[in-house]
Amino acid sequence: MSIWVLATAADQLSPLLAAAREATEPTGQAVEAVVVGTAELATAASGMGVGRVHWIETAPDIPAEAYVGAVADLARRAGADVWLSGAAPAPRALLGAAAAACGAGLVGGGVALRLDGPTVTVERNALDGAVVETLTGPAPLAVVWDLTEAQPVDAAATAPVETVAAEPSKSGLRRDSVEPAATAAGLLTAERVIGIGRGVKARADLALIEDLAADLGAEMACSMPVADDLHWLGPERYIGRSGQRIAPGLYLALGISGEPQHMEGVRGAKVVVAVNKDPAAVIFRSATYGIVGDLYEFVPALREALRQD
Amino acid sequence: MKAIVIYKWARATASARVRESGEVDWGAAKMTAGDDDPAALDVAKAIAGADGDVVGLTIGDGEAAWALARGVATAFTAPQVGPLADESATAGALAQAVRQLGEVDAVVIGDDPAHPGVAPALAAHLGWPVVLAVGSAALSGDGRVVITRKAGAEVETISLVTPVVLGAVAAGEEARPPGMMETIKARKKPIGELSVAAPAEAVTSTQTRRPARSGAKLLGGEPAEAAAALVTELRGDGLL
Numbered sequence: 001m002s003i004w005v006l007a008t009a010a011d012q013l014s015p016l017l018a019a020a021r022e023a024t025e026p027t028g029q030a031v032e033a034v035v036v037g038t039a040e041l042a043t044a045a046s047g048m049g050v051g052r053v054h055w056i057e058t059a060p061d062i063p064a065e066a067y068v069g070a071v072a073d074l075a076r077r078a079g080a081d082v083w084l085s086g087a088a089p090a091p092r093a094l095l096g097a098a099a100a101a102c103g104a105g106l107v108g109g110g111v112a113l114r115l116d117g118p119t120v121t122v123e124r125n126a127l128d129g130a131v132v133e134t135l136t137g138p139a140p141l142a143v144v145w146d147l148t149e150a151q152p153v154d155a156a157a158t159a160p161v162e163t164v165a166a167e168p169s170k171s172g173l174r175r176d177s178v179e180p181a182a183t184a185a186g187l188l189t190a191e192r193v194i195g196i197g198r199g200v201k202a203r204a205d206l207a208l209i210e211d212l213a214a215d216l217g218a219e220m221a222c223s224m225p226v227a228d229d230l231h232w233l234g235p236e237r238y239i240g241r242s243g244q245r246i247a248p249g250l251y252l253a254l255g256i257s258g259e260p261q262h263m264e265g266v267r268g269a270k271v272v273v274a275v276n277k278d279p280a281a282v283i284f285r286s287a288t289y290g291i292v293g294d295l296y297e298f299v300p301a302l303r304e305a306l307r308q309d
Numbered sequence: 310m311k312a313i314v315i316y317k318w319a320r321a322t323a324s325a326r327v328r329e330s331g332e333v334d335w336g337a338a339k340m341t342a343g344d345d346d347p348a349a350l351d352v353a354k355a356i357a358g359a360d361g362d363v364v365g366l367t368i369g370d371g372e373a374a375w376a377l378a379r380g381v382a383t384a385f386t387a388p389q390v391g392p393l394a395d396e397s398a399t400a401g402a403l404a405q406a407v408r409q410l411g412e413v414d415a416v417v418i419g420d421d422p423a424h425p426g427v428a429p430a431l432a433a434h435l436g437w438p439v440v441l442a443v444g445s446a447a448l449s450g451d452g453r454v455v456i457t458r459k460a461g462a463e464v465e466t467i468s469l470v471t472p473v474v475l476g477a478v479a480a481g482e483e484a485r486p487p488g489m490m491e492t493i494k495a496r497k498k499p500i501g502e503l504s505v506a507a508p509a510e511a512v513t514s515t516q517t518r519r520p521a522r523s524g525a526k527l528l529g530g531e532p533a534e535a536a537a538a539l540v541t542e543l544r545g546d547g548l549l
């Protein structure tokens with residue numbers, strides 16, 4: 001059996017390769033990488049303990065998605081048993097092409113992988129993380145992997161890089177412009193973030209929470225309605241699938257219900273603390289620590305506890 | 310231009326209850342369209358243009374009314390295609406259905422994070438290019454589809470010629486859902502049926518279980534006690 005990972009950016013490589021290595025460790029099967037991007041990306045992949053790197057060089061202003069044809073050709077020849085990619089748009093487009101080309105089954109949300117003879121077993125997050133589902137089928141199988149965090153990579157011998165000759169798609173797919181999205185200085189790199197939701201009753205109450213943020217050295221953030229409907233914080237400060245994705249040590253959620261679209265933005269947080277007066281709030285399913293109570297009582301108590309600490 | 314909007318008609322994930330055993334209990338879960346499907350429809354309409362044609366497409370017992378109540382003239386389903394765990398199989402069935410709908414310039418589908426493989430595999434089965442995570446799209450003067458999407462901390466503008474598959478993402482709730490009257494009127498019109506054989510699946514779901522860590526550690530007591538307990542925990546975690 002062999003596992004091939006598909007990547008279009010350096011941050012996708014280490015979690016995918018860690019997953020591939022864990023699955024192949026018992027029997028030492030081959031792991032190969034297909035990278036669609038720059039020479040630096042190919043070099044990075046070659047130092048990460050793979051057997052071989054297949055490099056499809058992208059032209060400037062041509063998105064990696066334009067090379068689906070080349071990836072499909074490779075997939076037809078490769079005879080890989082498992083294909084893995086992250087969920088970002090570009091690698092996912094390539095994975096779809098690989099799966100269809102080699103007749104592989106395709107599933108998403110992968111978090112664990114096992115190879116038993118000709119059978120592949122995948123565990124994946126399903127139902128917004130409420131369950132882990134086990135899926136099984138014959139190789140080949142393609143899996144969109146759930147990349148939560150980068151994994152440390154041990155130094156490894158440099159693998160050969162084979163250049164795959166490739167023409168971009170005839171659709172004329174090109175990137176016309178790239179602009180930075182609005183982001184709040186400091187929020188993306190903050191170690192501590194306080195997120196406020198509709199549980200905060202009035203704009204004037206922000207002062208109370210800003211004082212706590214000052215005590216903690218935390219950045220302020222919010223749920224989408226607090227930015228979009230109430231306009232209490234700027235749109236660059238709302239967290240979630242449509243907003244910012246952050247990975248602080250601590251995310252303190254005050255009066256946020258914890259809908260999956262919001263929580264997707266803090267999946268990288270080490271610890272999530274939820275303060276919500278509704279014991280049935282969904283945020284208690286995924287938070288690390290929960291306080292069932294009124295944020296207006298809890299916030300002053302927390303400031304006091306920090307002072308005494 | 311002619312565009313197809315594909316919408317998912319499935320049980321609302323929020324109504325699933327997970328038993329202690331890890332089994333999923335759907336109760337009387339109501340069927341809804343995907344969160345991203347309204348955005349997919351907006352993109353399809355933008356590409357089709359004012360005098361263009363948007364056709365609705367779903368699978369299984371998906372209802373026509375969702376699309377018809379939103380200004381789509383005709384909707385089709387492939388009734389034999391049930392919920393499948395294998396997203397390439399779902400996509401293959403959708404590709405067969407698309408081929409039965411004649412010349413098409415764009416197929417737009419909700420790029421649902423719970424089914425990340427359907428849109429790209431659909432494009433691959435059709436042999437068309439694909440752009441995912443599409444926020445909005447428009448047709449330019451020279452006939453190119455111009456797409457805006459958010460990619461990490463950047464906003465990209467991408468363009469290409471048709472035919473194309475687009476996976477659309479919604480930024481929030483549907484802005485103007487149709488009213489009761491439109492929905493009732495839409496329910497009176499039938500859905501067209503396409504004959505697509507139920508595809509073979511390459512994977513089967515063998516079990517569901519609760520995740521290893523499920524549920525917060527609750528810190529109870531009076532606010533002062535809970536706050537002190539939290540400070541102790543966060544110190545222990547090295548976060549203060």
Ligand SMILES: Cc1cc2nc3c(=O)[nH]c(=O)nc-3n(C[C@@H](O)[C@H](O)[C@H](O)COP(=O)(O)OP(=O)(O)OC[C@H]3O[C@@H](n4cnc5c(N)ncnc54)[C@H](O)[C@@H]3O)c2cc1C
Nearest residue numbers: 126127315316317318319368369370371392393423427514
């Ligand atoms: C374009 C598109 C159109 C779709 N149209 C329809 C449609 O018309 N009707 C429809 O029912 N689904 C439809 N689906 C969804 C279907 O393919 C989903 O996979 C399925 O409904 C489960 O999605 P989920 O997110 O609710 O749960 P998942 O996380 O995918 O599934 C959890 C578990 O429940 C099982 N399961 C889920 N739903 C059912 C079910 N209805 N019966 C038996 N087991 C089930 C799954 O196999 C899995 O084991 C569509 C999907 C797409 C992409």
Ligand SMILES: Cc1cc2nc3c(=O)[nH]c(=O)nc-3n(C[C@H](O)[C@H](O)[C@H](O)COP(=O)(O)OP(=O)(O)OC[C@H]3O[C@@H](n4cnc5c(N)ncnc54)[C@H](O)[C@@H]3O)c2cc1C
Nearest residue numbers: 197198199223224240241242255256257261276277278295
């Ligand atoms: C396609 C789509 C994309 C979306 N993207 C995002 C996104 O990127 N980011 C995002 O945030 N949302 C997003 N949403 C919206 C999301 O689904 C939720 O509606 C939203 O996150 C809810 O915000 P909230 O928690 O502030 O409000 P609510 O859901 O109203 O929750 C308020 C909470 O405060 C609690 N509360 C009330 N008073 C108190 C008190 N005194 N003390 C303690 N607790 C109290 C309540 O019990 C409740 O749980 C998206 C939705 C869709 C459909």
